[in-house]
Every structure is written in C-alpha cells, then in structure tokens.
Amino acid sequence: MTQSNSNEPRGGPENPVPQAVVSRLSLYSRELQQIQQEGKETISSTQLGSLLGFTDAQVRKDLAYFGQFGYPGIGYRCAELIEAIQQILGTDQDWPIAIIGVGNLGRALLGYRGFSRQGFRVVAAFDADKSQTGVQIDGITVYHIDDLTDVTRREGIRLGVIAVPGSAAQEVAVRLVEAGMVGVLNFAPVTLNLPDGVRIVGVDLAIELEQLSFAVVNRASNA
Amino acid sequence: MTQSNSNEPRGGPENPVPQAVVSRLSLYSRELQQIQQEGKETISSTQLGSLLGFTDAQVRKDLAYFGQFGYPGIGYRCAELIEAIQQILGTDQDWPIAIIGVGNLGRALLGYRGFSRQGFRVVAAFDADKSQTGVQIDGITVYHIDDLTDVTRREGIRLGVIAVPGSAAQEVAVRLVEAGMVGVLNFAPVTLNLPDGVRIVGVDLAIELEQLSFAVVNRASNA
DNA sequence: TAGATTGTTAATCGATTAACAATC
DNA sequence: TAGATTGTTAATCGATTAACAATC
Numbered sequence: 250m251t252q253s254n255s256n257e258p259r260g261g262p263e264n265p266v267p268q269a270v271v272s273r274l275s276l277y278s279r280e281l282q283q284i285q286q287e288g289k290e291t292i293s294s295t296q297l298g299s300l301l302g303f304t305d306a307q308v309r310k311d312l313a314y315f316g317q318f319g320y321p322g323i324g325y326r327c328a329e330l331i332e333a334i335q336q337i338l339g340t341d342q343d344w345p346i347a348i349i350g351v352g353n354l355g356r357a358l359l360g361y362r363g364f365s366r367q368g369f370r371v372v373a374a375f376d377a378d379k380s381q382t383g384v385q386i387d388g389i390t391v392y393h394i395d396d397l398t399d400v401t402r403r404e405g406i407r408l409g410v411i412a413v414p415g416s417a418a419q420e421v422a423v424r425l426v427e428a429g430m431v432g433v434l435n436f437a438p439v440t441l442n443l444p445d446g447v448r449i450v451g452v453d454l455a456i457e458l459e460q461l462s463f464a465v466v467n468r469a470s471n472a
Numbered sequence: 473m474t475q476s477n478s479n480e481p482r483g484g485p486e487n488p489v490p491q492a493v494v495s496r497l498s499l500y501s502r503e504l505q506q507i508q509q510e511g512k513e514t515i516s517s518t519q520l521g522s523l524l525g526f527t528d529a530q531v532r533k534d535l536a537y538f539g540q541f542g543y544p545g546i547g548y549r550c551a552e553l554i555e556a557i558q559q560i561l562g563t564d565q566d567w568p569i570a571i572i573g574v575g576n577l578g579r580a581l582l583g584y585r586g587f588s589r590q591g592f593r594v595v596a597a598f599d600a601d602k603s604q605t606g607v608q609i610d611g612i613t614v615y616h617i618d619d620l621t622d623v624t625r626r627e628g629i630r631l632g633v634i635a636v637p638g639s640a641a642q643e644v645a646v647r648l649v650e651a652g653m654v655g656v657l658n659f660a661p662v663t664l665n666l667p668d669g670v671r672i673v674g675v676d677l678a679i680e681l682e683q684l685s686f687a688v689v690n691r692a693s694n695a
Numbered sequence: 696t697a698g699a700t701t702g703t704t705a706a707t708c709g710a711t712t713a714a715c716a717a718t719c
Numbered sequence: 720t721a722g723a724t725t726g727t728t729a730a731t732c733g734a735t736t737a738a739c740a741a742t743c
Contacts, residue, residue, distance in 0.1 A: 271686050305736095310735075313703070342685070353580045408684050455586050516724060
C-alpha cells in the first residue's frame with residue numbers, strides 16, 4: 250500500500266494545484282527571466298508581485314504549493330527560482346510538438362520563434378490538403394494528416410497544436426488523441442470533446458477581442 | 473446626487489461583473505451559435521452547461537448578472553440569447569481594429585477570417601520597418617508606425633493588437649494609448665505597463681504550451 | 696542587533712453549487 | 720394538471736489576503 254508522505258508539498262492527489270496557480274507560475278518564470286537579464290540576482294515576493302499586479306502573499310503562497318525556494322531576509326535567487334519553476338512546469342524537458350493545419354495561422358505558428366523559449370520545438374506539420382504534402386515551411390516538413398500516427402510515434406510528439414478551420418477541429422482532435430497525444434492547444438473556435446486525461450487549452454482570438462470590447466463598452470465603472 | 477437604482481442588474485460600480493463571468497459569456501455565445509446552426513430553437517441551462525463542462529446553476533447565475541433571458545419550463549431561445557449576449561459584450565457594434573507588427577504572427581492575424589465573426593474588422597496594419605510602408609497584405613494597408621495617431625483617429629480605431637517582438641512591445645503599447653486606443657490584445661511575451669482604464673488581454677503562446685506540459689508531467693493525478 | 700523577508704496559519708473574501716418557490 | 724426549467728437565495732467551497740513567528 251502506498252503511504253502518502255505528508256511532508257510532500259507537490260501537487261499530488263492530496264493537494265491538487267489550482268489552475269490559476271499554474272498560470273501565474275508561467276508569468277513568474279517569464280518575469281524572472283526578464284529581471285535576471287537586467288542583472289538582478291535576487292527579488293522579493295513584494296517586488297515580483299508588484300511587477301505583475303499580484304500581492305506579495307499570493308506570490309509566496311503560489312510557490313509554497315511546490316516547496317521552499319526563498320531565503321528569509323533576502324528573497325528569491327532568480328536563477329534558482331527559474332530553474333525550480335521550469336522543473337515544476339516540465340519545461341526543463343524537450344517537447345517536440347506538431348502543428349496541424351498550415352493555413353494562415355498554422356504557417357505563422359511554424360515560423361514563430363517564441364515557442365522555443367521554453368523547450369518547445371516544432372518538429373512536424375500536418376495538413377489534409379495533399380498538395381501541401383512534402384512541402385517545407387520554415388524548415389519544417391508538412392506531412393499528410395494520414396501520417397499523423399506514424400510521425401507522432403517516430404518523433405515522440407506528445408503535444409499538438411490545432412490550427413485548422415472550426416469545422417474540422419473536432420475530427421482532427423480525435424485523431425491526435427488516437428495518435429497518442431496527451432495535450433492539445435486549440436486555436437479553432439469550437440469546444441472540443443476529448444477523453445479525460447487529455448488536456449486541452451483553447452485560444453480563440455475572437456473571444457480575446459470580445460473581452461476587450463466588453464471592458465471598453467462597460468468602462469464607465471473604471472472612470 | 474446620483475441615486476443607484478437597485479433594480480439595475482447591469483455591471484455598474486454597484487455590481488462589478490467578475491472577469492470569469494465575461495469569459496464564459498463569450499463561450500456561451502459561441503456555443504449557442506453552433507446550436508442554432510444545428511437547428512435547435514431553445515436550450516436549457518443544463519444542456520448548455522454540459523456542452524461546456526459547467527453546471528446548470530453556473531449558467532443561470534452568470535446570465536442573471538445582466539437580466540432575465542430565460543423562460544421557466546422552456547429554457548432559453550437561442551436567437552434571443554445570442555443577441556442579448558452580443559449586446560452585453562459590445563459585439564453588436566462595429567469594431568475597427570489595428571494590427572501592429574507584420575512579421576509572421578501579424579501577417580497571419582491579417583489573414584485570419586475568424587476575427588470578423590463578431591464584428592471585428594482589421595482596417596490597418598503598422599510596422600516600424602519603412603520597407604513595409606504602403607504594402608498591402610490581404611487587402612489591408614501597412615502604414616508606418618509614425619502614422620499611428622493619424623490613422624487611428626481617421627478610422628475610429630479603439631482596439632489594437634500587438635504582434636511585435638517583446639523588446640518593442642512596451643514602447644508600442646505606450647504609443648497605442650497615446651493614439652487613443654483603449655484596449656490592447658498583446659501577443660508579445662512581456663508584461664505591459666499601461667495606465668488604468670486601458671484594458672489589456674495577453675496571449676503568450678509559449679505560456680499556453682507550458683500549461684499543457686505541466687498537466688502532462690503531473691497527470692499521474694488524473695489517471 | 697535591527698531590518699528585511701520568508702513560509703504558513705487564520706481570517707476574509709468571492710465564486711460556485713444546491714435548493715426551491717415561481718412560472719410556463 | 721404534471722413536468723420542466725427558470726431566477727434567486729442560502730450554503731458550501733475555494734482562493735486570496737493579512738498577520739506573524741521564524742530566519743537570515
């Protein structure tokens with residue numbers, strides 16, 4: 250019988266980490282890298298929080314989910330904390346990813362250098378259009394969607410990015426899961442229905458703009 | 473003295489609407505349009521919720537922030553609710569928008585048809601590179617960044633999309649605000665610092681992937 | 696030592712869910 | 720009428736903040 254160690258701070262079943270905490274972890278990491286580039290060695294929770302609009306308590310609490318990283322009287326050493334967060338997020342590993350759909354958005358994603366910032370590496374693109382098969386875009390080969398499983402296994406791809414029209418997204422998503430993918434970044438403007446255990450992050454560009462228009466239309470409350 | 477009307481359900485200062493509610497409103501709208509296309513006239517909070525993974529109570533509570541839209545015993549009429557939500561979000565209006573930066577990502581956004589789904593219309597692009605000035609991309613003219621204020625005022629643009637490198641983003645953001653923009657969709661991987669009253673929505677592609685890698689690395693808790 | 700800052704517990708705040716009278 | 724479903728209040732749950740002893 251597996252006995253749960255109550256000294257264990259990690260996000261096991263006993264201590265599920267809220268989604269919001271994980272989002273902020275990414276922001277901390279990004280901010281810390283900026284700070285480090287500016288030559289600062291350490292930073293306090295108060296400083297880090299204020300750069301991002303969070304309280305000092307929130308920063309400390311978030312980190313406390315995963316362990317003790319700070320030094321009382323000093324703060325956090327940037328280099329150390331960056332490394333710790335990357336390990337928590339899994340971005341200390343190499344993540345070969347695939348992009349499905351080489352329309353406008355897919356092509357942009359193929360050329361986007363920002364992915365590589367944290368160990369993500371686009372290794373293959375897929376499209377249903379046979380005239381695209383074999384084409385190279387920004388050094389990445391475009392495969393036919395029917396080769397999804399083969400290439401995915403060969404390259405050890407676990408994360409897929411959906412950049413196909415909404416009408417095709419659900420079917421593509423199912424095929425990704427069949428091919429063994431466990432995480433999906435979905436740019437199509439539809440709700441995907443996938444088995445539990447497959448994590449989905451959705452980015453709908455129109456919805457992001459809607460958040461802005463709501464805020465603008467209702468910004469009397471701000472003024 | 474302005475007396476607050478306690479019958480007023482809208483998100484005035486008395487009743488600030490949580491950010492999470494606004495996000496879900498967009499999802500409801502998207503889902504309702506799908507449902508309507510499938511020929512359904514009405515839908516219950518239970519059905520709508522389950523399509524999106526929310527409880528029925530949550531759906532009803534979210535909508536209750538803004539008024540009464542349902543019919544006891546019947547549910548919600550799709551057409552009516554869609555129109556109501558669009559009015560709440562402001563997407564019943566026309567929103568001319570500008571894209572700043574015509575690199576890989578900016579170009580993809582210029583060609584992205586999904587923006588127009590809800591009244592968003594890209595009317596201008598800007599870039600600091602003078603060799604791009606005057607070029608047309610997908611029918612949109614690229615202006616030099618120095619013409620930002622002129623074009624913004626002429627076209628009545630209030631929302632801007634930042635698709636420039638991180639190193640230039642803060643400076644560009646400040647210029648957008650100076651030009652009169654009140655909402656910014658930021659694709660650059662940096663935290664923007666802008667006056668209160670300017671709403672910022674950030675989309676960091678690498679961070680979205682990090683959320684996936686965390687979930688995958690820690691998915692023992694799911695299994 | 697005095698000053699700064701952490702990690703953590705308790706208190707507060709806000710958001711989600713359950714329950715149900717009112718309505719069609 | 721019986722069945723379905725809303726809008727809303729009260730109860731629950733979870734997340735944020737405040738406070739402070741422990742530490743450097």
